[in-house]
Amino acid sequence: MENKDNKDNNPEVNDDSGLDQTDNLGQNEEKTDTSTSSGTNENAGKTEEKKDGDLSVKFNELNDKYLRLYSEFDNYRKRTHKEKVDYLKTANEEVLKAILPVIDDFERAIKANENVSDVDAVKAGLLMICNKLKNTAQQKGLTPFDSKGEVFNADLMEAITHIPAPSEDMKGKVVDEIEKGYKLGDKVIRFAKVVVGS
Numbered sequence: 001m002e003n004k005d006n007k008d009n010n011p012e013v014n015d016d017s018g019l020d021q022t023d024n025l026g027q028n029e030e031k032t033d034t035s036t037s038s039g040t041n042e043n044a045g046k047t048e049e050k051k052d053g054d055l056s057v058k059f060n061e062l063n064d065k066y067l068r069l070y071s072e073f074d075n076y077r078k079r080t081h082k083e084k085v086d087y088l089k090t091a092n093e094e095v096l097k098a099i100l101p102v103i104d105d106f107e108r109a110i111k112a113n114e115n116v117s118d119v120d121a122v123k124a125g126l127l128m129i130c131n132k133l134k135n136t137a138q139q140k141g142l143t144p145f146d147s148k149g150e151v152f153n154a155d156l157m158e159a160i161t162h163i164p165a166p167s168e169d170m171k172g173k174v175v176d177e178i179e180k181g182y183k184l185g186d187k188v189i190r191f192a193k194v195v196v197g198s
Helices: 002-009 011-090 093-112 119-139
Strands: 142-145 157-163 174-179 181-184 187-190 192-197
Touching: 093 119, 119 142, 157 174
Parallel strands: 157 192
Antiparallel strands: 142 181, 174 192, 181 187
């Protein structure tokens, strides 16, 4: 009976036992929290590893694409360079083939003129060959341009010298043409050498 009274009269004993249970509950909660947070950390670590793995795969794919693209471009560059070199080597082939018959005509004319006494026949032969050469060159895009009597144009002509103009209207114009100018298409490939009146 005394024991019962002691327990009832002594609230400290009851409180201690309650506190002990509460403390135990708190410790259990802390343990649960710790285990939960460590589980969360593990999940976060796994997620980061997965992200790193995905990024690594993506990087490898992009790097592979880059290397393939670079390789294709390098092959294209080498191929076009080779084609350009080959084209430059054979660019004149067509023009030279067209000129070969004219060279043949010159050789025949020289051979035929060895024993010819008629000068008019020689002149006619040379004129014919010259016209053939001009026609062949024009077919390939070479065109002469006239400059005599024209206003001096530095884009087309090269002034060799200036002389007093024979008349007032010839000032600043081409008085004489020393060498004819030529264009290939729209490009001037040889400037006309001229004498300009001043």
